[in-house]
Amino acid sequence: xxxxxxxxxxxxxxxxxxxxxxFETARxxxxxxxxxxxxxxxxxxxxDSASALRLDGDLNEGAWSKAPAITAFVQRDPHEGRPPxxxxxxxxxxxxxxxxxxxxxxxPDPSKIVGILTRRDTESPSDWVSIIVDSYHDHRTAYEFSVxxxxxxxxxxxxxxxxxxxxxxxxxxxxxVRDDKGWLARFTIPFSQLRFDPAHADTFGLxxxxxxxxxxxxxxxxxxxxSATGVVSSxxxxxGLTLTGARKRxxxxxxxxxxxxxxxxxxxxxxxxxxxxxxxxxxxxxxxLTPALTxxxxxxxxxxxxxxxxAVVNLSAFETYFNERRPFFMEGSGIFRFxxxxxxxxxxxxxxxxxxxxxxxxxxxxPADGYAWSxxxxxxxxxxxMTGRVGAFSVGALTALTSEEFASVYAGGVTTRTxxxxxxxxxxARATREFANQSSLGFMATSTNRHLxxxxxxxxxxxxxxxxxxxxxxxxxxxxxGYWAGSVVRGxxxxxxxLQQSAVHxxxxxxxxxxxxxxTATALGGMSANLNIARIGGNRxxxxxxxxxxxxxxxxxxxxxxxxxDERGVxxxxxxxxxxxxxxxxxxxxxxxxxxxxNFAGDRMAWGGNVNAxxxxxxxxxxxxxxxxxxxxxDDRLTRGGPGGLVTPGRSLWHSFSTDxxxxxxxxxxxxxxxxxxxxxxxxxxxxxxxRPSSAVLASVGLRFSKxxxxxxWVDTVxxxxxxxxxxxxxxxxxSATMRLNFTVTPTLSIQLYAQPFVSAGAYTSxxxxxxxxxxxxxxxxxxxxxxxxxxxxxxxFRTTNVVRWEYRPGSxxxxxxxxxREESLAEGTFSFRRDFGNAFAAAGRNVFLVKMAHWFNF
Numbered sequence: 001x002x003x004x005x006x007x008x009x010x011x012x013x014x015x016x017x018x019x020x021x022x023f024e025t026a027r028x029x030x031x032x033x034x035x036x037x038x039x040x041x042x043x044x045x046x047x048d049s050a051s052a053l054r055l056d057g058d059l060n061e062g063a064w065s066k067a068p069a070i071t072a073f074v075q076r077d078p079h080e081g082r083p084p085x086x087x088x089x090x091x092x093x094x095x096x097x098x099x100x101x102x103x104x105x106x107x108p109d110p111s112k113i114v115g116i117l118t119r120r121d122t123e124s125p126s127d128w129v130s131i132i133v134d135s136y137h138d139h140r141t142a143y144e145f146s147v148x149x150x151x152x153x154x155x156x157x158x159x160x161x162x163x164x165x166x167x168x169x170x171x172x173x174x175x176x177v178r179d180d181k182g183w184l185a186r187f188t189i190p191f192s193q194l195r196f197d198p199a200h201a202d203t204f205g206l207x208x209x210x211x212x213x214x215x216x217x218x219x220x221x222x223x224x225x226x227s228a229t230g231v232v233s234s235x236x237x238x239x240g241l242t243l244t245g246a247r248k249r250x251x252x253x254x255x256x257x258x259x260x261x262x263x264x265x266x267x268x269x270x271x272x273x274x275x276x277x278x279x280x281x282x283x284x285x286x287x288x289l290t291p292a293l294t295x296x297x298x299x300x301x302x303x304x305x306x307x308x309x310x311a312v313v314n315l316s317a318f319e320t321y322f323n324e325r326r327p328f329f330m331e332g333s334g335i336f337r338f339x340x341x342x343x344x345x346x347x348x349x350x351x352x353x354x355x356x357x358x359x360x361x362x363x364x365x366x367p368a369d370g371y372a373w374s375x376x377x378x379x380x381x382x383x384x385x386m387t388g389r390v391g392a393f394s395v396g397a398l399t400a401l402t403s404e405e406f407a408s409v410y411a412g413g414v415t416t417r418t419x420x421x422x423x424x425x426x427x428x429a430r431a432t433r434e435f436a437n438q439s440s441l442g443f444m445a446t447s448t449n450r451h452l453x454x455x456x457x458x459x460x461x462x463x464x465x466x467x468x469x470x471x472x473x474x475x476x477x478x479x480x481x482g483y484w485a486g487s488v489v490r491g492x493x494x495x496x497x498x499l500q501q502s503a504v505h506x507x508x509x510x511x512x513x514x515x516x517x518x519x520t521a522t523a524l525g526g527m528s529a530n531l532n533i534a535r536i537g538g539n540r541x542x543x544x545x546x547x548x549x550x551x552x553x554x555x556x557x558x559x560x561x562x563x564x565x566d567e568r569g570v571x572x573x574x575x576x577x578x579x580x581x582x583x584x585x586x587x588x589x590x591x592x593x594x595x596x597x598x599n600f601a602g603d604r605m606a607w608g609g610n611v612n613a614x615x616x617x618x619x620x621x622x623x624x625x626x627x628x629x630x631x632x633x634x635d636d637r638l639t640r641g642g643p644g645g646l647v648t649p650g651r652s653l654w655h656s657f658s659t660d661x662x663x664x665x666x667x668x669x670x671x672x673x674x675x676x677x678x679x680x681x682x683x684x685x686x687x688x689x690x691x692r693p694s695s696a697v698l699a700s701v702g703l704r705f706s707k708x709x710x711x712x713x714w715v716d717t718v719x720x721x722x723x724x725x726x727x728x729x730x731x732x733x734x735x736s737a738t739m740r741l742n743f744t745v746t747p748t749l750s751i752q753l754y755a756q757p758f759v760s761a762g763a764y765t766s767x768x769x770x771x772x773x774x775x776x777x778x779x780x781x782x783x784x785x786x787x788x789x790x791x792x793x794x795x796x797x798f799r800t801t802n803v804v805r806w807e808y809r810p811g812s813x814x815x816x817x818x819x820x821x822r823e824e825s826l827a828e829g830t831f832s833f834r835r836d837f838g839n840a841f842a843a844a845g846r847n848v849f850l851v852k853m854a855h856w857f858n859f
Contacts, residue, residue: 044240045063049095090102090208098189099194103208105184113213118698120748122742125661129148133205142235150747160471165331173810195291252857252859257280259277263846269371270371284298298328305803306326313793332387340530348561370412381402385399386398394431397428402426405421406418419455419456422450441470444466446464460491478533499524503641505524505565509641526565528548540577548568552600566599567600594608594609597633621660623655624657628651639773642717656669671685680712684705700739715791728767732761735836736756739755758798759831794827795824797843798821799822817851822846824840
């Protein structure tokens with residue numbers, strides 16, 4: 001029996017309520033921030049009318065004079081605990097509609113105040129003031145509102161105490177005044193943009209921060225210590241609130257899009273229109289179900305203003321991961337995180353929102369005497385999500401529906417249509433029980449359900465995942481965390497056979513005794529688990545030690561992201577750190593890492609370690625370097641479904657450097673190099689130059705040159721009297737340039753230009769076949785092979801996205817966009833800079849011109 005996601009979600013809430021008594025003692029733990037004394041508090045002062053809140057530079061007059069002043073700011077960076085270089089004063093008022101915060105940033109030399117004009121939510125080395133509000137007062141979640149001295153706004157949502165969601169956007173206002181005392185900011189934060197429990201809304205968590213750009217100094221009230229385990233748990237308190245007024249509960253943002261697509265004509269191809277105009281309409285909506293729970297929906301969404309993905313050439317067996325860029329899915333995404341794989345801060349797990357609206361997969365090949373066409377993306381009919389709190393639970397639920405998409409084939413004067421992607425529904429439910437000592441116990445469930453029709457049996461009909469994760473705090477600085485997750489995928493024999501044979505599972509491997517391809521199976525299931533103990537706070541030492549596993553049948557890729565199953569491993573990390581500035585360094589870190597990985601057959605796939613360090617100088621330059629070593633490993637995906645083979649040990653190093661970003665000219669580079677000692681090597685150099693000729697203009701050019709020489713790059717499987725697993729010596733050169741020009745006319749009107757030419761060419765020689773993948777000597781693993789194919793490639797592309805964005809009133813925007821894409825692929829392996837880059841610009845171009853207008857209403 002299949003349970004609907006809503007029932008699963010309800011069961012999760014009931015279950016966590018029943019087990020919460022087990023952890024009830026945690027409720028009586030000391031309130032975060034109590035260590036070292038009482039939590040700093042300030043009393044908010046009521047005001048009758050916002051019209052009385054003048055911003056004339058003097059907080060000792062009018063309504064502001066009735067509010068107590070916050071002046072006990074203290075440095076966080078660079079000299080934690082010291083008095084700030086310049087004093088800061090803040091006061092807080094409120095009425096039925098909004099919270100008002102005025103911050104006076106005193107400066108003895110106002111001419112040196114830095115205010116750089118950028119697009120909203122863009123970091124810059126300016127003078128900034130930020131207000132952090134924990135309206136739940138749960139010491140875990142908060143809303144941050146920031147403004148710089150030029151009036152540029154930024155906002156973000158903080159969750160799990162330490163994580164940030166910069167995709168969160170609220171509708172609020174701020175005014176900035178500069179005078180001979182420094183500068184002053186007045187924030188108007190509507191209560192409709194915050195979530196809180198009305199029964200306990202007399203106290204919010206609060207922090208106010210100030211950054212002085214030219215000094216790169218950050219001061220805060222209260223002290224947000226760098227040695228603490230979190231940020232939100234370190235906030236002070238805002239008391240005296242009486243939120244009795246009726247809140248506006250409905251936000252509606254209808255939008256319209258008019259666009260024209262152009263492309264080169266193709267005589268005889270019925271699917272190509274040289275000029276294809278169109279128009280669409282849609283709407284976004286937010287409704288406050290309760291003061292702590294919000295429903296957000298989108299109907300017929302359009303993301304035409306979103307920057308295109310960068311070009312890549314993927315020669316591995318595994319899928320390329322692209323970050324989410326669509327605003328609807330970015331906002332509030334933190335609550336739906338259930339991490340399975342994490343590496344250097346990037347995590348992937350049960351929910352990967354780019355599965356919704358993905359490229360259709362039933363794309364037919366064009367016949368020799370005809371043409372084929374399919375849509376670039378699956379249409380999202382609508383999506384909705386509910387996020388917020390229910391009692392002690394942080395909750396989230398999301399559902400989306402994508403339409404049935406068709407591909408067309410034209411041959412012999414006849415056009416036929418086939419289903420490229422079926423009608424599909426996606427659902428996600430998430431609940432996390434949070435405790436007063438910052439511990440948490442979470443649950444998550446996802447489902448994918450397809451309405452399969454004739455010709456779509458290659459896709460599973462149903463896929464479900466679920467799991468629990470926890471983060472239990474041991475004292476103030478240690479954490480025992482982990483997860484367990486399970487999955488089941490159901491479909492036709494064709495669909496499950498294809499899934500077993502994918503690179504994620506590779507059940508057909510002839511040398512794998514622990515798995516076996518079952519062509520009659522109609523379901524595939526598995527599980528994954530992780531356990532980790534870590535020191536997450538402290539001034540000098542932090543560490544993490546973990547073990548994990550993914551069974552061979554574990555699969556989450558219908559709505560999550562997983563490159564491969566069938567692995568188990570250990571990882572260890574140890575860090576020595578120093579945040580206290582010295583004569584030459586503001587801070588430094590030294591990291592030691594070790595890892596080992598096996599499949600369930602016992603083959604050791606990886607064993608290695610590295611040491612790396614990074615530092616920031618007193619001049620605000622940043623530098624890092626590291627050295628990595630890998631022992632001999634076994635690659636069970638070496639032949640893309642055939643037998644595995646040993647891979648030679650390797651060593652590599654990397655280094656990066658960046659100059660002071662406060663200067664008008666900034667230079668940075670990163671370098672990576674590695675070799676296996678047998679002729680394979682890789683080298684990448686990426687310099688970047690950033691120029692700011694004025695506070696409103698920023699131009700940057702980032703080049704990337706990469707050379708990859710691989711003695712044993714997989715090429716093909718040739719079937720004859722037996723299977724021949726063919727490899728070749730690959731000489732690949734990749735060159736790209738990423739160019740950006742940002743011009744900000746006002747804090748609400750900006751122009752962004754982005755362009756990326758990209759070329760990658762690879763030539764194959766010295767073909768060989770795998771004869772004994774487990775032979776210890778490289779010469780015994782491979783034998784020469786005469787290959788008649790021609791795998792050389794030369795891929796060229798040029799992509800540009802250019803956007804004019806005008807926020808003509810808070811929450812309402814106008815976009816004018818031009819996008820262009822050019823690409824060409826040839827069977828030519830040599831690289832020529834002049835020829836290849838010239839042809840990247842000369843390839844046939846496809847253009848999209850659009851105007852999108854969205855208007856915000858609040859009811």
